[in-house]
Amino acid sequence: MYSSFISRNGNYLGLLLANTVLGSAMPMLIILGGLAGLMLAPSTALATLPASLQALAGLVAAAPFSLLMGRRGRKAGFVTGVFCAVVGALLGVLALYTGSFLLLCSAHLALGAALACYQYFRFAAAETVSAEWQPVAISLMLTSGLIAAFVGPQMFIVAKDMLAPVPLAGAYAALAALSLVGLLPLALTNLPAPTNGAPQSFKERLASLxxxxxxxxxxxxxxxxxxxxxxxxxxxxxxxxxxxxxxxxxxxxxxxxxxxxxxxxxxxxxxxxxxxxxxxxxxxxxxxxxxxxxxxxxxxxxxxxxxxxxxxxxxxxxxxxxxxxxxxxxxxxxxxxxxxxxxxxxxxxxxxxxxxxxxxxxxxxxxxxxxxxxxxxxxxxxxxxxxxxxxxxx
Missing domain, CATH: 1.20.1250.20 (MFS general substrate transporter like domains)
Structure with a gap:
């Protein structure tokens, strides 16, 4: 049942694989945000600030990413999200090497924006199949979270000391590599072109709401x-x-x-x-x-x-x-x-x-x-x- 559905939808398979790989960053960041924050924060009261800024970035970035995809297409939006993830991960490595809490906060801002972008895989999935199969496409896309729940923490355990003696830097480096790997199945997809017409003014967008x-x-x-x-x-x-x-x-x-x-x-x-x-x-x-x-x-x-x-x-x-x-x-x-x-x-x-x-x-x-x-x-x-x-x- 599942194999026949996926085999008939090659573009959906590409999205599913990309989301599975890229989504593995989320459980890693749940672990990293608090531990790295505790290492670099000037006081324990600020230890959760990187994780909080990550959530704030998701709130701010959700609408701009959707508008970008509406104008340039889903693939352009996801590539931009991956770029944010790579930049954020590398900033995380640099923050740990230099001991900079400010850089760590900047890293999690970029990573939070990337996670917000990845939320649109569920909508992109619905657009690659016929209307009657949309619920199945959306539902199966979320199964990637189950894989990520096991892969992400294991990757953290394996990678966290790769750049020893700097603790946790290896996990951020692994996030950058993971993000680039996620681009490979995405590159093989042929997603529908955006259907939006000319760019709207702010007043027109407000009216459209x-x-x-x-x-x-x-x-x-x-x-x-x-x-x-x-x-x-x-x-x-x-x-x-x-x-x-x-x-x-x-x-x-x-x-x-x-x-x-x-x-x-x-x-x-x-x-x-x-x-x-x-x-x-x-x-x-x-x-x-x-x-x-x-x-x-x-x-x-x-x-x-x-x-x-x-x-x-x-x-x-x-x-x-x-x-x-x-x-x-x-x-x-x-x-x-x-x-x-x-x-x-x-x-x-x-x-x-x-x-x-x-x-x-x-x-x-x-x-x-x-x-x-x-x-x-x-x-x-x-x-x-x-x-x-x-x-x-x-």
Whole structure:
């Protein structure tokens, strides 16, 4: 089933391979941001600044990358993203050799922009296949995250001491090499040319954003933001909450590992479920799973509660996020893609950033149970709105 689909779509295969290779940078950067920051920061309070700037860069770069792809094509946009990754990785090496915290922050700004660019592989995938196969194409594209979850950390372990005696510099150098390798399958693809006409003025672009008021588009953007935001809201403070409950770092890390597996493993069949039953029912199941995840998190502080909650959180995110991406791909014309997709990913990045900061404040001030209760309340409201809007769209 999968092999026949991929074999009939050579361009899709190229995108899938490129995304798998380039996406392996993400888990490496989760590890590197904190460790390198701790090494070079003038105070421990600033140790997480490179990782925070990386997230900020993703927020700022999402829309410009989409507009670039709309004007110059997907391939030009992805090549630019790879260029940002290579520059960022080399700056990381230089920062560690010179002991410059400023250079390290600059490195993660460039790397954050690259990660934002790679998010558009899911939309590019939908454009290489017929409309009926779009959910499958989007879903299978996200399976690359499952591979990255295992390849990225292993690459970090192998490469981190390659440039000894400077610790971690080898991992940044490996990121640069990995990015260049990711260009090879991308070079073999023949992606559709951009369909946008003459460049729009700022006023015309602003007027074009009125497409976001359309109910199907508004529903897709809202669903994607809720799915991603709640996932970040519960995932980010999980290790801190578990350690506070007396669990070891190894157990907390294992919970996150299975959460990541749950996020991406369902992608092997989510697209086929959407193709069989429709996007709205699958998206609604995703929201229901997120609700059950919040209830499980609120119900106890044993390892079983944490494992169960985070696995359900991952599956719920998968159904909701793939559902939202499919809905958006089906709701806009070729001329609207660049602007709407850029706005969509900017909204998602903004909500994710706000949820990450809010989660940190709530877990520090009120604890895990209150955090879970807040997520449950937000999800109940979001699900009620989704059901109401879905009936209108239907």
């Amino acid at each position: 009125s497409v976001l008021k359309r109910k199907p588009v508004r529903l897709a953007v809202g669903l994607g933001a809720v799915s991603q935001g709640i996932m970040v809201f519960l995932m980010v403070p999980t290790p801190l909450a578990m350690i506070g409950c007396g669990f070891s770092e190894a157990v907390a890390g294992d919970v996150i590992r299975w959460h990541v597996v749950a996020m991406f493993a369902p992608s092997f069949f989510t697209g086929f479920l959407i193709k069989r039953f429709g996007v709205h029912p699958i998206a609604l199941i995703g929201l229901a799973l997120l609700i059950v995840s919040s209830i499980a998190a609120q119900s106890g502080l044993t390892s079983a509660h944490f494992y169960g909650s985070l696995v359900l959180l991952g599956i719920g995110w998968n159904f909701g996020f793939i559902g939202a991406t499919t809905m958006l791909a089906n709701s806009v014309s070729a001329d609207e893609r660049a602007l709407v997709q850029g706005a969509n990913d900017t909204v998602i990045a903004l909500v994710s950033t706000l949820c990450a900061f809010a989660a940190g404040a709530i877990i520090a001030g009120f604890g895990w149970v209150v955090l879970a209760a807040v997520s449950l309340g937000l999800l109940v409201v979001a699900t009620a709105v989704f059901v109401k809007e879905m009936r209108v769209v239907a």
